[in-house]
Every structure is written in C-alpha cells, then in structure tokens.
Amino acid sequence: MGEKTIKSETKYEGKFISLRVDEVILDNGKTATREVVEHPGAAAILAVTKEKEAFFVRQYRKATEKVLLEIPAGKLDPGETPRDCAERELAEEVGMAANDLRLLAAFYTSPGFATERIYVYLATGLKPKTDAKPDEDEILDAQRIPLQEAVQMAKDGEIEDAKTMIALLLAADLGLAR
Amino acid sequence: MGEKTIKSETKYEGKFISLRVDEVILDNGKTATREVVEHPGAAAILAVTKEKEAFFVRQYRKATEKVLLEIPAGKLDPGETPRDCAERELAEEVGMAANDLRLLAAFYTSPGFATERIYVYLATGLKPKTDAKPDEDEILDAQRIPLQEAVQMAKDGEIEDAKTMIALLLAADLGLAR
Numbered sequence: 587m588g589e590k591t592i593k594s595e596t597k598y599e600g601k602f603i604s605l606r607v608d609e610v611i612l613d614n615g616k617t618a619t620r621e622v623v624e625h626p627g628a629a630a631i632l633a634v635t636k637e638k639e640a641f642f643v644r645q646y647r648k649a650t651e652k653v654l655l656e657i658p659a660g661k662l663d664p665g666e667t668p669r670d671c672a673e674r675e676l677a678e679e680v681g682m683a684a685n686d687l688r689l690l691a692a693f694y695t696s697p698g699f700a701t702e703r704i705y706v707y708l709a710t711g712l713k714p715k716t717d718a719k720p721d722e723d724e725i726l727d728a729q730r731i732p733l734q735e736a737v738q739m740a741k742d743g744e745i746e747d748a749k750t751m752i753a754l755l756l757a758a759d760l761g762l763a764r
Numbered sequence: 765m766g767e768k769t770i771k772s773e774t775k776y777e778g779k780f781i782s783l784r785v786d787e788v789i790l791d792n793g794k795t796a797t798r799e800v801v802e803h804p805g806a807a808a809i810l811a812v813t814k815e816k817e818a819f820f821v822r823q824y825r826k827a828t829e830k831v832l833l834e835i836p837a838g839k840l841d842p843g844e845t846p847r848d849c850a851e852r853e854l855a856e857e858v859g860m861a862a863n864d865l866r867l868l869a870a871f872y873t874s875p876g877f878a879t880e881r882i883y884v885y886l887a888t889g890l891k892p893k894t895d896a897k898p899d900e901d902e903i904l905d906a907q908r909i910p911l912q913e914a915v916q917m918a919k920d921g922e923i924e925d926a927k928t929m930i931a932l933l934l935a936a937d938l939g940l941a942r
Binding site: 587588589591597598600601602603605607608610612613614616618619620621622623625628644645646647648649650653654656659661691692693694695696697698699700701702703704722723725727741743746747748749751752755756758759 | 765766767769775776778779780781783785786788790791792794796797798799800801803806822823824825826827828831832834837839869870871872873874875876877878879880881882900901903905919921924925926927929930933934936937
C-alpha cells in the first residue's frame with residue numbers, strides 16, 4: 587500500500603508551516619491529489635506535582651477563535667529533540683523543570699492533511715526553574731489543576747485539545763489521577 | 765483574552781483545505797502573524813459489535829508517508845451534520861449501519877494552526893448496510909479488531925492517529941473494552 591508522487595508543488599512557505607500539493611499514483615493505477623501541510627513536529631508535556639496537580643496554559647487560539655486549556659507544548663526548533671523541546675516548553679510556559687521525563691505517546695494530530703507528529707511526555711519530580719517567559723507573540727495564563735479534575739474535564743468536553751486529552755487519558759489509565 | 769484581526773490574506777484555496785495568514789493585535793498591544801489552515805471539520809466513528817470488536821481502516825496517508833490504522837472518518841460535506849457524516853463514513857468505509865449513535869467527544873486536532881474540529885461517535889447495534897464504497901481516491905483495507913486489543917495498541921503506540929486514540933481511550937474508560 588503506497589502512493590507514488592509524480593508531481594509536487596509548494597503553494598505556500600511560511601514561518602511555521604508550509605503547504606504543498608502532490609499528485610500521486612495509487613496502487614490501483616489511478617491518480618489523486620494530496621494537499622499536505624508541512625509542520626516541523628511538536629512536543630507537549632504533562633507535568634504532575636507531588637500533590638497530583640498538573641500544569642496547564644490557557645491561550646487564545648486564532649484558528650479556533652477561542653481560549654483553550656492545554657498542556658505546555660510547542661513546535662520543535664530545527665535540530666531539537668522532542669525531549670529537549672518538551673523541557674524547554676515546560677520552562678518557558680510555566681517556569682518549571684523536571685527530574686523525571688517519560689514518553690507517554692507519539693502520534694499524528696491530523697494525518698489526512700498534516701505531517702505534524704506530537705511527542706507527549708509525562709514529567710514528575712518538578713522544581714521551579716525560572717520565571718516563565720513565553721514567546722513574544724504568546725499570551726499565556728499558566729495554572730495548576732488537580733489531575734483528577736482535569737481528566738474529568740477531558741471526558742466532559744471542557745478540554746477540547748487533542749494532545750491534552752490524550753495525555754490526560756493516558757495518565758488516568760496509568761492510575762496517576764487517583 | 766483575544767486577538768483582533770487587522771489583516772487577513774488567503775494564500776491558498778484548495779479542494780479540501782485553504783490557508784490564510786492573519787495579522788492580529790494581541791491584548792498587550794503587540795502585533796503577531798497567525799498562519800491558519802481552514803478545514804471543514806470532520807466526523808469519526810468507533811463502531812463496536814456485540815462481540816466487542818471494532819471496525820478500522822488501514823490507509824496510506826501521504827502526509828505521514830505510511831499506512832495508519834484509523835477508525836472510519838471523513839470531512840463534513842457542505843451543510844452536513846457531524847452525525848450524518850459519521851453514519852455516511854461508516855457505510856462508505858466499512859459497509860455498516862448503526863442503531864445507536866452517541867457523541868463520545870468533540871475536539872480540535874491541532875489548534876495551533878488548523879481550524880479542524882472532529883466529532884467522534886460511538887456506534888452500537890450494528891448491521892450490514894451496503895457494500896463499502898470508499899471515495900474514488902481512497903484505498904482502504906477494512907478490518908475488525910477486538911476492542912480490548914485495539915485499546916492496547918493505542919497505549920503501545922501501534923495506533924498513531926490522534927482521533928482513533930481518543931475514541932479508544934474514552935471507550936476503555938466507559939468500560940466497553942472489558
């Protein structure tokens with residue numbers, strides 16, 4: 587099962603993402619068009635305190651035109667490992683460092699049109715590192731929420747971000763929210 | 765918390781998605797650029813048989829350059845409700861109809877750059893409807909997998925699609941995989 591690219595055209599090259607249109611040949615010999623958004627990949631981090639509270643950021647998301655509650659996350663810098671990215675975002679967005687980091691999951695957010703793959707880490711053994719300093723163009727409101735409550739919010743639809751839902755549901759499955 | 769758009773430019777208008785670049789003013793008075801992929805939204809459906817098997821499709825995804833195992837899903841047609849879309853995809857991709865449909869979750873797959881919102885349904889009371897007939901440019905391999913096994917695959921990283929992971933983890937949480 588595969589698709590052989592016979593033509594590829596970049597339609598937009600931007601700051602964070604680019605978009606190309608591929609013409610492909612399917613296994614049945616037919617041709618098809620694929621619109622692909624190229625994304626550098628991202629890392630996200632569910633940081634849980636000894637008191638079983640987790641760190642979140644509230645942030646206005648232009649694409650959704652609303653404020654979402656998400657775990658700290660960000661795009662990979664060129665050459666950066668997902669693990670380093672996760673630690674960097676934890677420091678930048680909520681000002682914390684972690685003694686223990688564990689990969690919870692890695693997945694495609696929207697494989698129908700985007701290359702984005704997100705690596706989600708679980709962080710424990712937390713300690714304050716620096717004052718949080720988000721990117722210049724980010725306005726973040728960091729907050730702690732009891733993990734159990736956050737898991738319920740993911741189930742109830744109050745948390746609407748896919749990566750955050752997956753992180754919380756996997757943490758709950760591991761028994762961390764009890 | 766919000767972002768006021770002061771300029772918006774469409775950079776690409778395609779068959780399924782389009783891309784625009786917005787210039788926005790943040791609450792702190794600074795300006796920023798937002799790259800937004802516009803997507804019509806989608807519906808996905810976790811269909812579970814009396815024997816606790818679920819339906820999946822294996823499909824080559826150009827954006828990921830690999831074959832992924834996913835629950836049936838597709839973009840909303842113009843004017844189509846998420847529920848109708850879920851039922852249509854269930855028929856088209858695996859040839860089934862459902863007596864009972866229940867909304868499991870609705871979420872943003874990648875709110876940092878895409879408007880895509882997916883509605884995930886749980887379907888039970890299944891019966892064969894028609895022969896599966898995927899879209900002309902889709903090559904799908906439909907299969908049934910015991911729900912418990914599929915949930916384990918989502919936890920182990922063998923299932924790498926965000927919507928499918930969320931559907932399976934929520935189904936497990938509801939006790940359906942026991």
